[in-house]
Amino acid sequence: MYIPDYFEFCCRVKIVAGHDGLEQIPSLLTAMGSSAPMILTDKGVRAAGLVDVVETALGGNLTIPTIEDDVPPDSDLNVVHRLADVYREKGCDAIIAVGGGSVLDTAKGINILVSEDSDNLMEFTGAGALKRPLRPLIAVPTTAGTGSEVTLVAVIADHANNRKMLFTSYFLLPDAAVVDPRMTLTLPPHITAATAMDAMAHSVESTVMMSKNPLSDAHAREAMTLISKHLVSVIKNPSDKDGRLALATAATMAGIAFSNAMVGMVHAIGHSVGSVCHVPHGTCMAILLPYGLEYNLHKAEDRIADLLLPLAGPEAVVSTPADKRAQAAIDWIREFNKELNQITSGRHATRFKDLKGHDGTPMVPKDKLPEIAATAMGDGAIFYNPEDMDYEDFLMVTEAAWEGVPLDPTRIKKG
Amino acid sequence: MTTHFSFLCRTKTSAGTNALEHLPFELSGMGAKKPMVIQDAASRKLKRHKCLIRAFKDSGMTLGIAPAVPEPALSGSKKKPEATAQFIRDMYATYREKGYDAIIAVGKAAAADMAKALNIAVTLGPDALKGTDITAPLNPLIYIPTGVDTVTATAASVTFNRKAFTSPYLAPDQAVIDPAMLIPDDRDSLLDAALFCLALGCEVHALSGNPPARAYAAALVELAAVPLAQMIGSYSESNLKLRKKAEAGWQKQLVQAAVISGYLTDGSRPLLTLALGREISGDSGRVSLGMIMTVLLPAVLETLGRDRFGSLLLPLSGMERFSTVPVSQQPVTAVQTIRGLLNGLHAVTGGHTPRTLAEAGWQRDALTALAADENIQNITRDTAQDVLKCILTHACDGSPVTAPLG
Numbered sequence: 001m002y003i004p005d006y007f008e009f010c011c012r013v014k015i016v017a018g019h020d021g022l023e024q025i026p027s028l029l030t031a032m033g034s035s036a037p038m039i040l041t042d043k044g045v046r047a048a049g050l051v052d053v054v055e056t057a058l059g060g061n062l063t064i065p066t067i068e069d070d071v072p073p074d075s076d077l078n079v080v081h082r083l084a085d086v087y088r089e090k091g092c093d094a095i096i097a098v099g100g101g102s103v104l105d106t107a108k109g110i111n112i113l114v115s116e117d118s119d120n121l122m123e124f125t126g127a128g129a130l131k132r133p134l135r136p137l138i139a140v141p142t143t144a145g146t147g148s149e150v151t152l153v154a155v156i157a158d159h160a161n162n163r164k165m166l167f168t169s170y171f172l173l174p175d176a177a178v179v180d181p182r183m184t185l186t187l188p189p190h191i192t193a194a195t196a197m198d199a200m201a202h203s204v205e206s207t208v209m210m211s212k213n214p215l216s217d218a219h220a221r222e223a224m225t226l227i228s229k230h231l232v233s234v235i236k237n238p239s240d241k242d243g244r245l246a247l248a249t250a251a252t253m254a255g256i257a258f259s260n261a262m263v264g265m266v267h268a269i270g271h272s273v274g275s276v277c278h279v280p281h282g283t284c285m286a287i288l289l290p291y292g293l294e295y296n297l298h299k300a301e302d303r304i305a306d307l308l309l310p311l312a313g314p315e316a317v318v319s320t321p322a323d324k325r326a327q328a329a330i331d332w333i334r335e336f337n338k339e340l341n342q343i344t345s346g347r348h349a350t351r352f353k354d355l356k357g358h359d360g361t362p363m364v365p366k367d368k369l370p371e372i373a374a375t376a377m378g379d380g381a382i383f384y385n386p387e388d389m390d391y392e393d394f395l396m397v398t399e400a401a402w403e404g405v406p407l408d409p410t411r412i413k414k415g
Numbered sequence: 416m417t418t419h420f421s422f423l424c425r426t427k428t429s430a431g432t433n434a435l436e437h438l439p440f441e442l443s444g445m446g447a448k449k450p451m452v453i454q455d456a457a458s459r460k461l462k463r464h465k466c467l468i469r470a471f472k473d474s475g476m477t478l479g480i481a482p483a484v485p486e487p488a489l490s491g492s493k494k495k496p497e498a499t500a501q502f503i504r505d506m507y508a509t510y511r512e513k514g515y516d517a518i519i520a521v522g523k524a525a526a527a528d529m530a531k532a533l534n535i536a537v538t539l540g541p542d543a544l545k546g547t548d549i550t551a552p553l554n555p556l557i558y559i560p561t562g563v564d565t566v567t568a569t570a571a572s573v574t575f576n577r578k579a580f581t582s583p584y585l586a587p588d589q590a591v592i593d594p595a596m597l598i599p600d601d602r603d604s605l606l607d608a609a610l611f612c613l614a615l616g617c618e619v620h621a622l623s624g625n626p627p628a629r630a631y632a633a634a635l636v637e638l639a640a641v642p643l644a645q646m647i648g649s650y651s652e653s654n655l656k657l658r659k660k661a662e663a664g665w666q667k668q669l670v671q672a673a674v675i676s677g678y679l680t681d682g683s684r685p686l687l688t689l690a691l692g693r694e695i696s697g698d699s700g701r702v703s704l705g706m707i708m709t710v711l712l713p714a715v716l717e718t719l720g721r722d723r724f725g726s727l728l729l730p731l732s733g734m735e736r737f738s739t740v741p742v743s744q745q746p747v748t749a750v751q752t753i754r755g756l757l758n759g760l761h762a763v764t765g766g767h768t769p770r771t772l773a774e775a776g777w778q779r780d781a782l783t784a785l786a787a788d789e790n791i792q793n794i795t796r797d798t799a800q801d802v803l804k805c806i807l808t809h810a811c812d813g814s815p816v817t818a819p820l821g
Contacts, residue, residue: 001637001733003668006431011424014583015627018419031550131446133552170427170444214637215428215675218630226416226626246416249626256627306734314725314742322738 002303007213011256013139013150014176017249019241021180022057025096025138028176029062032136034094036063038087040107041098042071045142053182054098054140065090075102077158077165080109080121087114094136097174098183101148104139108154108172111137121156122165130169139174142183144248145195145282147202147255149177179252181244189235190347193340194282196231196247199223201270201285202254204307204333205292206261208300209384216261219253224310226250228336235343264385265376266292269398272376277364279355286340287352290333291397293326294407298414299386301326308332351404369398388415417624423583424631424678426558426569430592430671435466438519438557439474441589445555447517451479451510453530455522457598458561459483463521466595467559479515481506484522484529500576502529503544507536517555520568520587521596527558527568531585532575544575549582558587562600563608563669565704569677583681590674594667602658603703605665606646606760610705612639612672614688614712617731617753619679621716621724631678636730638672643756650763685796687715687806694791695777702768702775709757710769713750714809717816718802722746754813771813782807 016024029037041051046069055064068083087095087110097107112124115134124130139149154167187195203220206212226246234243270284293304305325309317312332320328340348349355355363364372373394376382382389389397393413400407429437442450452464464480471478485498509515510533518537520530535543538553558568571586572579600608616635619628642665652658680686692708716724725745729737731752740748757770769775772782785791786803795803809816 001641003638003671004431006429006434008427008429008437010427012427014421014423016421018417020419024421033550128440128444131444214634214671215631218634219627221633222626222630242418245418249416253626253630309729309734309737314737314745317734317738318740318742322735 009215017179026061037094038092075105084113127168144251145198197286198282199251199254202258205263206257220257223250223254262384267381268379352402420625422627434593435470450517451515524566524568531573567677607703607705609643614708
């Protein structure tokens with residue numbers, strides 16, 4: 001057990017999970033003294049019929065003054081201000097955010113304005129600007145991946161000034177995260193795989209980082225165990241409600257783990273590939289995860305070896321010599337990606353060069369790799385990575401992930 | 416995992432060297448400017464508040480140092496209720512008069528419980544202590560432990576004047592574990608805390624289908640198991656200097672465990688080792704709660720675990736041991752490990768600690784009657800009488816449960 005000289009751990013979000021999770025929302029709001037929640041979502045989630053599922057589950061137990069779905073893929077300052085006005089005009093007293101990161105970021109922004117009775121979100125940017133609890137906010141995640149329902153950050157874009165504003169406070173945490181498998185039941189197999197591997201990357205990276213602690217590790221191990229046990233069976237049988245619940249729970253727990261222990265180079269490069277080539281985040285995480293472990297192997301062999309149990313199960317640990325377990329864990333992730341590739345008819349890619357856009361052109365042209373490496377250099381996620389990285393290192397890893405070949409250990413600079 | 420669960424731990428944990436130095440920033444983030452410090456008698460006597468004053472020196476915040484809380488204070492106490500009530504009245508008046516806006520509780524559970532009750536009064540008004548539902552955040556409350564305890568200071572509950580309050584908002588906003596604030600605990604207290612945390616963690620990890628609770632429980636077992644094994648291994652250490660140094664290391668880890676144990680005792684799930692342990696240790700009066708809970712643990716696991724708790728062996732014994740045991744033997748090895756700890760402790764103490772309830776002074780007939788007791792049925796959330804009987808009778812003689820009932 002690794003106990004750092006100093007650590008912090010916090011998750012103040014009540015996790016309510018189950019096949020009847022949505023039905024618990026009225027009692028959650030009543031306990032917080034609320035009875036008129038705004039439902040906030042985006043057009044994609046609404047078109048998928050998920051808001052209807054939420055409304056049906058709430059039954060006649062709540063008055064819903066308004067359902068707002070005008071939330072763009074990147075949350076927007078003007079949208080936050082406009083929806084805060086709607087909240088006030090309609091007499092809302094809480095928010096139910098149904099969706100992913102952008103919906104939740106928008107909900108957090110609205111909640112700041114209506115709780116602080118402000119019309120200027122800029123007053124609350126940065127860390128620690130909020131000093132008291134906000135109004136009730138319930139998060140209903142619709143993908144089992146990001147973990148944004150348990151993070152204390154909101155990123156809201158100010159498109160007029162071409163900048164993104166960061167808000168950080170424990171008061172931004174939702175009061176509750178309602179994890180209900182009905183919200184992910186219709187996700188297609190390749191998206192189920194990608195989002196689950198996003199959660200897998202959160203949990204795996206959190207256990208390897210320098211800022212890990214006993215509580216983040218324990219949450220990460222539970223998440224990994226649930227994903228490795230249920231992901232393949234859910235893709236083969238998408239209506240597996242228990243498996244869907246397990247994956248959604250794992251995503252939330254992985255979110256708790258990484259928001260307390262941070263992530264590293266897998267996310268740094270993944271953000272960059274997403275930014276330069278618009279590859280979905282979960283896909284980047286799946287492809288890059290074994291490379292992140294390979295690169296850090298000499299600095300974190302014991303930590304990587306400990307991953308074999310939650311990934312491959314106790315039989316694998318018992319049958320693998322201690323000095324082979326770290327490599328076995330890396331190999332297991334590669335094999336897992338291959339299996340996901342097979343059962344999604346090739347839509348879950350295992351290397352960047354196989355990714356194709358809607359028009360059939362490569363999503364990650366090889367000549368973009370230098371730009372990806374350069375962009376990754378400026379990503380804050382690298383701060384907690386066990387081994388340092390320079391431009392050459394980023395490029396080496398990105399090239400290997402593009403080609404789908406293991407890293408050449410002789411090229412890894414051991415600092 | 417189960418098909419329905421919920422979990423909430425509102426307390427932020429910060430632990431380690433110089434943890435206190437982060438506290439002014441944390442309180443500022445909660446909007447607090449003038450915290451009142453509540454201490455138990457031991458902390459007050461040893462002036463632990465001076466460490467706090469140093470940490471707040473350049474913060475611009477004003478600390479108010481209250482007199483020591485009357486001992487024993489709230490939870491489970493039947494003594495000095497008038498002193499406790501008077502203390503709350505006095506501190507309520509001071510808090511309001513001087514404009515305090517947060518509480519820092521320093522000490523063990525007595526200080527933490529007093530702070531929880533005071534926080535109800537100062538946030539909701541003194542009449543709230545006559546009974547109220549607490550449905551919104553109270554004023555900021557920080558808990559700084561000075562040693563181990565088996566009364567869970569970080570639990571989201573408190574009893575005041577025999578009135579029980581339970582709400583997630585009662586739990587401290589933050590538990591700050593700083594070695595500089597610790598007051599050495601004696602070996603028996605450390606042992607009892609280790610056993611308490613071990614039993615609680617093992618039961619939750621092995622039997623709960625609640626993934627977040629299982630995660631906290633795994634950390635709890637790991638934090639308790641290593642110091643416990645080391646304490647047993649070096650029980651006869653005669654070099655006082657070496658022993659004190661070792662005890663200081665164990666205490667640091669066990670205080671973290673004790674803080675985490677409170678996160679699992681919010682009343683949302685029945686914990687048989689704790690419920691039965693409180694009844695039995697309370698009646699015998701000579702065997703500690705942690706000891707009784709650990710004596711009960713093998714029978715609880717074997718009766719209800721249905722052989723599906725092999726994963727418990729990892730936090731209990733570590734990867735090196737875990738990986739040498741065939742998967743099919745891991746559940747039984749986990750139970751053997753727990754029994755091994757009890758047997759080892761019995762040996763090093765010259766037979767002064769019990770391995771069974773019989774050795775703790777209980778007769779089989781009395782335990783059978785206890786299983787049928789209406790009060791026990793209520794406390795254990797209507798756990799079937801035959802299950803309770805099975806657990807208690809096997810814990811009585813230490814015999815393995817060969818036909819699980821759960």
